[in-house]
Amino acid sequence: MVAEDWADDFERLVDLIGATEDVKTFLEGMTGFGAGMMTRVTNTRIECAVTLRRRKRTATIGGSSERAIVLDRIEQTLGQGPCVDALDSGVPVLLGDVHSDPRWPKYSDALLHAGIDSALGVPMTLGDDSQAVLNFFAPEAGLYTEGVVADAVLFADMSSKALRLALRIAASDQRGDDLKAAMESRTVIDLACGMIMAQNRCSQAEAFDVLRRASSDRNQKLYAIAMDMVARVSGQQRAEAHFED
Structure with a gap:
């Protein structure tokens, strides 16, 4: 492929990061780009899927x-299959012809029944804690020449950079959500402690101990005990702690 085509594909991948709200949606868009790229290269309709392995768990995303x-x-x-072997080996694995390749008989049979004659795992x-493989499916054998495989590897390299960024953004968002939830929980507990201190003229440590004992006696989380108390005293059905993102 020409450099302009690669530049356009990479720009679309980067744009996709900002346009999608989760990693799964990004991966679906990325495989669409990959299928389109390989279709242009081979002049044959290619389909693509992505397998993601994180913390030793593997799933088609x-x-x-x-x-x-x-x-x-x-x-x-x-x-x-080629995707499984590529995931384990870290190198591209080609199933050039389901009719003649003896390595994965059960999977080759499944591909054959689905109208697929060749597959490529890249x-x-x-x-360190994440791996992924692009799995390209073709309805004909012999399409994945050396040059086509090289193009698939180049697309996978570009996609890796974009996916790493998408995963970091998703992890950052999750950490932000966790931090916000922790701040809200802490605020409600502090409010409940303040109410106990006012009612019993005790220290903050003693007020917190009252909450802790109530949590243990009722087998409820400390946050739930504090929330109920604040809601009851304030006359609201549910206490809220607001933080701006």
Whole structure:
């Protein structure tokens, strides 16, 4: 492919990060770009799915078509195929012809029944705790020439950079949500302690101990005990602690 095509694909991937709200949606868009890129290269309709492995758990997250997602999930269930081997080895793995390649007979049979004659697994470089593989499916054998595989690897490298950014953004957002929730919980507990201090003329440590004992006696979380108390005293059904993002 020409440099202008690659630049356009990469720009679309970067734009996709800002336009989607979660990693799964990004992966679905990314596989659509990958399928389109390989279709242009081969002049044949190619389908694509992505498998993501995080913390030793592997799952098919998205695909350019429902068939691609199903075929990728079948491969993960069987534990055999080019995508599985690419994920383990870290190098591209080609199933050039389901009729003649003897390495993965059960998976080749599943591909054959789905109208797929060849498949290519291309690993993505994400980081220490994450791995991913792009799985490309073709309705003909012999399409994945050396040049086509090189183009697929280049697209996977570009996609890896974009996916790493998407994962970091998602992790940052989650940390932000966790921090906000912790701040809200702490505020409600502090409010409840203040009420106990006012009612019993005790110290903050003694007020907190009252809450802790109530939490233990009722087998409820400390936050829930504090929330009920603040809501009861304030006359609201539910106490709220507001923080601006």
